[in-house]
Amino acid sequence: MEGKGALVSRRIIEAKGLTKSFGGLTAVRNVDFHLEEGEIIGLIGPNGAGKTTLFNLVSGVLRYDEGTLLFNGVSLASLKSFEICRLGIGRTFQIVRPFLKMTCLENILVGMIGRQNKKDSQKEKKEEAKGYLKFVGLESREAILANDLTLIEKKRLEMARALATQPRVLLLDEVLAGLNPSEILQALELIEVIRTRFKMTIFWIEHVMGAIMKASDRIIVLDQGEKIKEGKPEEIANDSKVIEAYLGESDA
Amino acid sequence: MANFKKFWIPILFIILAIFPPFFLSQYWLHVMIISLFYVMMASSWNLIAGFTGQVSFAHAAFSGVGAYVSGMLAVNLGLSPWLGILIGSAVAALLGLGLGYLCIRMGGIYLSLTTLGFSEILRIIITNEDKWTRGTMGLQVPGFFAEYSKVSNYFLFLIVAILFLIIIYRIIHSEMGLSFRAVLNDELAASSSGINTVRVRVLAFTISSAMAGMAGGLYGHYLMLITPDIPSLGQMFLVLAMAVIGGMGSFVGPIVGSFALEILSEYIRIYGEYHVLLFGLVALGVARFAPEGMMGILNRRWRGRGLS
Numbered sequence: 227m228e229g230k231g232a233l234v235s236r237r238i239i240e241a242k243g244l245t246k247s248f249g250g251l252t253a254v255r256n257v258d259f260h261l262e263e264g265e266i267i268g269l270i271g272p273n274g275a276g277k278t279t280l281f282n283l284v285s286g287v288l289r290y291d292e293g294t295l296l297f298n299g300v301s302l303a304s305l306k307s308f309e310i311c312r313l314g315i316g317r318t319f320q321i322v323r324p325f326l327k328m329t330c331l332e333n334i335l336v337g338m339i340g341r342q343n344k345k346d347s348q349k350e351k352k353e354e355a356k357g358y359l360k361f362v363g364l365e366s367r368e369a370i371l372a373n374d375l376t377l378i379e380k381k382r383l384e385m386a387r388a389l390a391t392q393p394r395v396l397l398l399d400e401v402l403a404g405l406n407p408s409e410i411l412q413a414l415e416l417i418e419v420i421r422t423r424f425k426m427t428i429f430w431i432e433h434v435m436g437a438i439m440k441a442s443d444r445i446i447v448l449d450q451g452e453k454i455k456e457g458k459p460e461e462i463a464n465d466s467k468v469i470e471a472y473l474g475e476s477d478a
Numbered sequence: 479m480a481n482f483k484k485f486w487i488p489i490l491f492i493i494l495a496i497f498p499p500f501f502l503s504q505y506w507l508h509v510m511i512i513s514l515f516y517v518m519m520a521s522s523w524n525l526i527a528g529f530t531g532q533v534s535f536a537h538a539a540f541s542g543v544g545a546y547v548s549g550m551l552a553v554n555l556g557l558s559p560w561l562g563i564l565i566g567s568a569v570a571a572l573l574g575l576g577l578g579y580l581c582i583r584m585g586g587i588y589l590s591l592t593t594l595g596f597s598e599i600l601r602i603i604i605t606n607e608d609k610w611t612r613g614t615m616g617l618q619v620p621g622f623f624a625e626y627s628k629v630s631n632y633f634l635f636l637i638v639a640i641l642f643l644i645i646i647y648r649i650i651h652s653e654m655g656l657s658f659r660a661v662l663n664d665e666l667a668a669s670s671s672g673i674n675t676v677r678v679r680v681l682a683f684t685i686s687s688a689m690a691g692m693a694g695g696l697y698g699h700y701l702m703l704i705t706p707d708i709p710s711l712g713q714m715f716l717v718l719a720m721a722v723i724g725g726m727g728s729f730v731g732p733i734v735g736s737f738a739l740e741i742l743s744e745y746i747r748i749y750g751e752y753h754v755l756l757f758g759l760v761a762l763g764v765a766r767f768a769p770e771g772m773m774g775i776l777n778r779r780w781r782g783r784g785l786s
Contacts, residue, residue: 285670311672319670325663336660339653340672392673 238263238395238427239284239315243293246276250454255280255451256293261395266421266428268442268459270435272472275448276433278320280467281397284285284429285317286310297395312340316393320400320431322380324372330383331368334358341438358386362416377404385416396420398430402437414441439463447471495636499629507628513740514635518642520732521721522689525646527718528726530682531585531656531662535714536577536593539600540570540687541694542709548611548695549619553594559622563695567688574687578680585665602646604706613773619698621639631700638696642689649685658682662727693726712754725771734772737741 239261246254254276260318269277272275282288284295286307295302302310311317325333332353359365360390362382367375372383388396398417402410414437420426432438438445439459447455447462455462462468498510523537534758547569548562576594581589604611611617623630626704649655660668661678669675698704707713716739724735743753 263523275779287666287670306676307666307669307675308672311670317670319667323664323667325660325667328659332656332659335653336656336673337671338672339657387671444669 231266236263237261238298239429240296241284241293243281244283244290244295245292246288246290248281252451254283254290254448257448257451257453259431259446259453259456260273261427263394263427264425265420265443266417266430266437266441268445269431269447270423270431270433270438270462274450275471276451277448278399279451280448281399281429281431284310285397305320308340311391312342314392314394316388316391316395317397317398318381318384318388318399318401320403322377324375324383324386324387325381326373327371329369329371330359330364330375331355333372333383333387334390337387341392354458358390359383361389362386369392378409388419393426395429398428400431400433402432402434410437417429417441431455480784490638494683499632504628507632509741509744511628511632511635511700513737514632514639515693515700516717516720516736516740517639517733518689518693518696519717520724520736521646521729522686522693523641523717524721524726524728525649525689526682526686526720528728528731529650529658529662530679531589532581532679532683533586534577534581534593534683534686535590535711536597536600537575537686537717538711538714539593539597540574540708540711541697541713542600542604542692543570543573544691545698545704545708546604546617547691549617549698552699553617553618554610559620559695559699562615563692563699564612567692570691570694571684571688572692575680575684577687578683581683582676594711597709597714601706601709601711604709607722611704612704614706616689616703617698619702619704621702622699635696635700642693642727643733645685645689650729654681663716676681682768696702715758715761716754716780719757721771722761723757723764723771725773726769728770728773728777731771731773738772 237260241260242258244257245252257280260348263399269280271277279288283290284302286302286305286309290303297310297313300313305313325336328336331352335351338351338355356365356368359368362385364379364382364386367379372380375383385401387400402413405413417428417430418441421428430438439462441461443460445457445462446453447468454467454471455465499507502510508556519537519541523534526532526534538684544563544566546557551557551565552559577593581592584592605613607613608615622634634747650658657668657673657678660671660673661675665675694708697708720735720739721732723739724733725731729741739757746753746756764771770777
């Protein structure tokens with residue numbers, strides 16, 4: 227917070243005591259966290275730590291059992307995922323879910339349907355949609371079915387679709403997985419541009435440690451559903467609890 | 479070129495459609511009228527099944543609702559069939575809305591089974607409440623025109639079918655159609671992209687049920703006899719076969735399928751009711767080997783030629 231001068235940081239998302247169980251298994255247990263406007267926050271943790279479940283709670287795909295979750299002071303408890311999206315939380319999926327039997331352009335146009343500021347003419351809509359495709363480097367794929375894209379292109383398409391909903395907060399679930407080093411660099415640049423150009427808050431799950439450490443302002447670590455650590459990347463990297471969670475203790 | 483395809487081809491077909499009454503025999507004119515009825519049925523079923531992925535088996539049942547509501551109003555209250563089919567269509571829409579809501583959480587086979595159940599319940603009620611519906615004897619109802627004329631009925635069916643097709647075309651090429659297809663592709667992703675999936679599904683159900691109700695009413699008053707065959711599963715599977723063989727999820731597919739199968743069934747009628755069995759088998763084969771139907775195969779041919 228230091229060094230920001232007159233800019234007062236604002237909590238755009240605030241969660242307290244967030245809990246979600248599936249039967250006997252508690253996937254997210256009593257998690258507190260907040261996102262500040264314009265931040266890039268990383269969410270890490272070993273497999274099964276509850277990262278994607280937490281995303282599903284924030285985006286309304288799942289309902290939380292206990293706790294509070296506020297977006298700009300509005301409770302998300304009773305909202306459906308399309309309402310949460312319209313409020314301003316966009317997301318991508320760990321296993322990509324573009325609309326496979328629709329063209330890339332149509333994929334983007336779907337993202338634009340629920341928005342408040344609607345463009346009137348069909349032409350303007352298409353122009354704007356093309357802009358999003360261009361932004362993620364898919365301008366030449368416009369008329370191609372999403373099904374015919376490579377995995378990386380599908381990921382980009384999904385990101386563009388999320389951007390087209392004009393979110394204030396963007397949840398990215400493992401967008402770097404399966405990319406080669408140079409593609410990772412491109413993707414990181416894209417994320418940085420999204421923050422600066424669209425003034426979005428980015429909350430992302432990532433297993434590529436180097437990348438998430440480099441690009442995040444703050445990192446939250448989950449393990450077995452609980453938040454075990456939160457802090458700047460360098461604090462996280464040297465924390466014994468985090469290292470233990472990743473590498474595991476000897477089985478006692 | 480795009481304009482030519484969008485505007486002049488439909489106009490050409492409409493102009494061609496004006497002439498059949500002047501040279502077709504009464505028998506073939508009847509076949510044309512029935513084909514137009516199936517165009518309405520298969521195209522409106524395609525709207526829910528082909529565009530939102532809700533494979534409903536209640537479509538024939540909704541046409542039965544339209545037919546019986548309009549028929550009973552005409553017989554008991556002397557209401558004009560013109561007004562009757564509007565009321566019948568509205569009742570079908572209302573029931574469609576209810577069934578659509580009931581099926582919100584269901585997909586695939588569960589939705590199909592629920593709508594199948596609804597369809598059978600309705601058929602049993604109609605068959606047994608013979609005080610009102612005359613059961614299997616059928617309800618004798620007045621026609622649309624004071625003087626019975628196949629030509630007038632042909633034009634009535636033609637106009638309503640064109641009207642339906644215009645509405646369906648506009649829906650599938652609008653934002654609504656885009657959200658229909660998004661729901662069909664991936665409901666969770668659609669919802670996470672800001673699409674109100676519940677509204678989309680129920681809306682599709684309501685619109686297509688209203689169309690089925692109207693089509694059923696027209697059919698009943700044209701034949702002047704309304705029987706439980708209208709809301710029967712046999713009828714349902716015929717409509718399904720037409721849409722599937724023609725090409726589900728395409729605008730033209732169900733139209734082509736309806737004419738092709740209705741005309742074909744006239745030729746093989748001499749072999750009895752086996753034509754439904756045959757169509758069922760063909761539909762199965764198409765669904766397995768060419769899921770996009772006849773239109774899919776034709777489109778691929780055209781595209782293939784374009785490339786070479």
